[in-house]
Amino acid sequence: MASPVSNSTVSISTAALSAEISATGAELVRLQDGAGADLLWDGNPAVWNGRSPLLFPIVGEVTGNRLNVAGKEYEIGRHGFARTSTFALVRSDAASCTWRLESSEATRRQYPFEFRLDVTYRIEGATLHMEAEVTNLGAVVMQASFGFHPALRWPLPYGKPRATHEIVFDKNEPAPIRRPIDGLLSAAQFPTPVQDRHLLLHDGLFEEGALVFDTLASRSVLYGEALRVDFPRMPHLGIWTKPGAGYVCIEPWHGHASPEGFDGELADKPGIVPIAPGATETFAMSITLER
Secondary structure, eight states: OOOOOOSSEEEEEOSSEEEEEESBTTOEEEEEETTOOBOBOOOOTTTOOOSSOEEBSOSSOOGGGEEEETTEEEEOOTTBSGGGSBOEEEEEETTEEEEEEEOOHHHHTTOOOOEEEEEEEEEETTEEEEEEEEEEOSSSOEEEOEEEOOEEESSOTTSOOGGGOEEEESSOOOSOBBOEETTEEOSSOBOOOOBTTEEEOOGGGGTTOOEEESSOOOSEEEETTTEEEEOTTOOEEEEEOOTTOSEEEEEEEESOSOBTTOOSOGGGSTTOEEEOTTOEEEEEEEEEEOO
């Protein structure tokens, strides 16, 4: 059974693609091709109730679920609070919509910065563009990370068996990968599972959790010979599923979980983006149907 979609949603479309976005988390909750075939996981709560959560102001976990900022501690859960927050709809038309989350008393208890997060979804032809703009509204440098987490159908609805699906990277990926260890980024490195740019998907890849590419050459991948995922300025990538599930998450990140043994200031955490007062940092990815 699919997890119910909130009534507070907006639908956008072209002839080639349609999408539905929820006010809860400004989350993409449905993506279909022009014939109405589903490309996104349905959020079955018996397996995993996510669909495409947005990760902000952290990606993954921090040690002890605590942020250290200027000598003070703030409790924050995995992937931050954006994915469970209610966003306000700023604007929408037939093929695009923009949602906004701003700092509040509730967010300051977890993350002591003044911010505005605007998330825009836009369909152009057969491409869904997803863009997040994080603006520092405060008077001090703000530290943040941002990640996308779309769960794409595995198998895709185009007749290829699940066992033949692969992810093809646009560049060779010889660097070792990391794994999650109790929610943190492993100190240990593991040999890359990518061979000649190809990653053949199988459940055994994920028995120890996600594949974390923290030294990534590619900024684009092709999934299942049908979907191209582009992330031009996102330097990290997670790939994850629950073994046996009907989805694979292809997750462009700027940032990742705290490394094992790291318990320092947020400003010193690997993968953090410093945003100057009044400045805006943009994070973006796109999904293109190539068939």
